[in-house]
Amino acid sequence: MSYLPRKNKLSIISFAIYSGILTVIEIIAVWISVQILQISRAIASGEEIPSIQNHYVDKLLQDLQISQKLFVLGLVAFVFFLFRSLFQILLNKKLLQNLGESAAQLSAIGIGNIVKQNIFAGNHNRLGELEYSLTTGIDKAILTIVGSFSILISDILLILVILVYLFFYDITTAGILFLFGVTSFLVVNRFATRKLKSIGRTKAKLDITLSGEFRDTLSIAGEARNTKFFSDIVLNVKNVRVRQGYLYSLQTIFPYISKYVLELGFLFFAGLLTSYKLATGSISDAASAVGLLFLGGSRLTPALLRAQQSSQAIIGALGPAEQALTTIKFSEDLAQKIETRQFKSPPKIQVRNLDFNWSKDNPIFSNLNIDFPAQQLTCIIGKTGIGKTTLLRLLMGDLKPNSGHIVFSFENESTLDSSSLVYVPQEPHLMSGDLARNLFLSENDFQNRINEIKNLLIKLDLNRLLNIVDVNLNHSKSEKNILNQLSKGEKQRLGLARALLQKANFFILDEPTSALDVRTAKVTIQTILELKERATIITVSHDENLFSKSDSIINLNELNKF
Numbered sequence: 001m002s003y004l005p006r007k008n009k010l011s012i013i014s015f016a017i018y019s020g021i022l023t024v025i026e027i028i029a030v031w032i033s034v035q036i037l038q039i040s041r042a043i044a045s046g047e048e049i050p051s052i053q054n055h056y057v058d059k060l061l062q063d064l065q066i067s068q069k070l071f072v073l074g075l076v077a078f079v080f081f082l083f084r085s086l087f088q089i090l091l092n093k094k095l096l097q098n099l100g101e102s103a104a105q106l107s108a109i110g111i112g113n114i115v116k117q118n119i120f121a122g123n124h125n126r127l128g129e130l131e132y133s134l135t136t137g138i139d140k141a142i143l144t145i146v147g148s149f150s151i152l153i154s155d156i157l158l159i160l161v162i163l164v165y166l167f168f169y170d171i172t173t174a175g176i177l178f179l180f181g182v183t184s185f186l187v188v189n190r191f192a193t194r195k196l197k198s199i200g201r202t203k204a205k206l207d208i209t210l211s212g213e214f215r216d217t218l219s220i221a222g223e224a225r226n227t228k229f230f231s232d233i234v235l236n237v238k239n240v241r242v243r244q245g246y247l248y249s250l251q252t253i254f255p256y257i258s259k260y261v262l263e264l265g266f267l268f269f270a271g272l273l274t275s276y277k278l279a280t281g282s283i284s285d286a287a288s289a290v291g292l293l294f295l296g297g298s299r300l301t302p303a304l305l306r307a308q309q310s311s312q313a314i315i316g317a318l319g320p321a322e323q324a325l326t327t328i329k330f331s332e333d334l335a336q337k338i339e340t341r342q343f344k345s346p347p348k349i350q351v352r353n354l355d356f357n358w359s360k361d362n363p364i365f366s367n368l369n370i371d372f373p374a375q376q377l378t379c380i381i382g383k384t385g386i387g388k389t390t391l392l393r394l395l396m397g398d399l400k401p402n403s404g405h406i407v408f409s410f411e412n413e414s415t416l417d418s419s420s421l422v423y424v425p426q427e428p429h430l431m432s433g434d435l436a437r438n439l440f441l442s443e444n445d446f447q448n449r450i451n452e453i454k455n456l457l458i459k460l461d462l463n464r465l466l467n468i469v470d471v472n473l474n475h476s477k478s479e480k481n482i483l484n485q486l487s488k489g490e491k492q493r494l495g496l497a498r499a500l501l502q503k504a505n506f507f508i509l510d511e512p513t514s515a516l517d518v519r520t521a522k523v524t525i526q527t528i529l530e531l532k533e534r535a536t537i538i539t540v541s542h543d544e545n546l547f548s549k550s551d552s553i554i555n556l557n558e559l560n561k562f
């Protein structure tokens with residue numbers, strides 16, 4: 001807790017003071033209620049009306065008739081109870097806000113330390129766990145555990161105060177209520193906490209998986225534009241969310257079961273006790289009825305408040321829900337589109353009078369005209385920052401030109417569909433999970449195309465990965481870590497391997513050999529050249545080995561006016 005800022009330390013002290021005030025209000029309100037009960041009981045049983053157990057209050061009210069006295073006492077008790085509820089709502093809100101602030105600060109400090117230690121360069125799964133514990137985990141621990149704990153203490157205080165007074169008032173009633181309360185609390189708690197703990201653990205694991213899925217989806221969005229694999233990830237996200245929703249409902253329902261068991265039990269015992277006392281005549285009907293009403297009322301008020309809070313929470317959640325539903329609808333449409341994409345013939349691409357600038361002070365292209373012939377390898381060269389990657393992104397449709405056109409034409413007159421396009425960025429992203437996933441293949445495709453995959457890995461000099469092909473087939477976890485240890489050059493070729501496994505006819509490769517030595521670059525280039533049988537290839541490269549093998553070279557230094 002040394003991370004807690006001074007402001008929050010102070011607010012914890014003020015919380016203790018608030019709690020003290022709250023307890024005093026509770027004691028006064030319950031004391032007044034007991035006075036009312038004692039007077040009512042005396043009236044009902046025809047006994048002598050007792051004086052109020054406080055000299056000053058008794059004196060203050062002595063001139064009033066008995067009904068007026070009861071009315072004033074009732075009104076004051078009501079105001080105290082009301083004040084207590086309002087005070088507690090404000091206090092809890094303030095406390096939770098402060099705790100939220102602490103959680104945010106702890107997360108920020110933790111993330112800062114981790115970035116400093118450079119742990120982010122490591123294992124994807126570990127990263128997911130870290131991310132979870134620093135964000136959601138800390139929030140949950142602080143807001144839920146500490147927040148609920150403070151509310152629990154305040155509730156226990158209230159129960160204690162009521163029970164102590166009840167013991168003075170009627171030892172049998174208090175005794176039975178106390179015994180019932182303690183046993184049912186322990187039984188329900190024992191049953192529910194075990195279940196809730198395991199639900200919490202499973203939910204945390206799902207949260208970690210989900211954040212990994214999101215991270216992967218975002219990081220491969222550029223590369224996996226062309227594959228059904230992307231829609232598998234969307235489906236995965238949906239499945240995890242469905243399981244999360246199920247667990248969430250269990251988590252919400254369980255505490256309510258305990259609440260209803262307790263409430264029903266209390267009402268049942270109160271009824272039983274009242275009938276028993278009525279039958280034995282040891283207490284008057286009026287006092288029992290008032291007692292029962294008091295008990296019912298004290299249960300009803302919090303229940304009403306909670307119902308109101310729930311409905312407000314639902315209304316409050318409608319705004320974000322609407323936004324989320326629109327987004328989900330959009331991704332479903334996207335997933336469907338991806339699945340219906342078809343294979344087309346290699347395109348010829350013509351760039352005509354193209355202008356592009358990132359901003360007014362950063363113009364990149366002006367009146368650019370280039371032809372990329374079908375089924376050829378065209379290499380784009382130019383100094384760093386000239387706009388090579390920008391041009392590739394314009395060709396992919398990721399960026400829109402300010403003016404001018406990019407025209408795709410095909411021998412068979414069909415139009416370009418993005419399933420035919422594969423993009424390999426300068427630094428391909430690796431995902432969490434196994435080799436199949438990192439090749440953008442479903443489990444089935446991976447099994448069916450195993451020989452093709454092995455041959456491609458050998459061709460690209462990725463023999464090291466051959467071991468994990470078998471590991472992957474056996475679903476063994478032990479050697480998958482190799483994927484986290486790949487060098488820059490190996491990652492680059494894995495990115496190429498997954499691109500080559502796509503049935504595409506338009507390949508865009510951004511510096512595919514930049515991290516390779518001469519020998520490895522040569523074998524890789526050979527594999528790229530074989531693609532010409534079925535595809536148009538556009539590549540950016542500074543590698544002489546690559547542009548010397550190209551059919552044509554586009555030099556942006558000469559074409560670009562800026």
Ligand SMILES: Nc1ncnc2c1ncn2[C@@H]1O[C@H](COP(=O)(O)OP(=O)(O)OP(=O)(O)O)[C@@H](O)[C@H]1O
Pocket residue numbers: 358362364382383384385386387388389390391
């Ligand atoms: N998202 C962006 N927003 C604004 N400016 C950008 C963005 N991406 C690139 N630029 C700018 O556009 C110019 C061209 O960048 P680009 O990445 O296309 O260069 P490049 O030729 O691929 O360089 P390199 O050889 O280093 O990869 C640079 O000045 C860069 O700062």
Ligand SMILES: [Mg+2]
Pocket residue numbers: 388389390426510
């Ligand atoms: Mg670039």
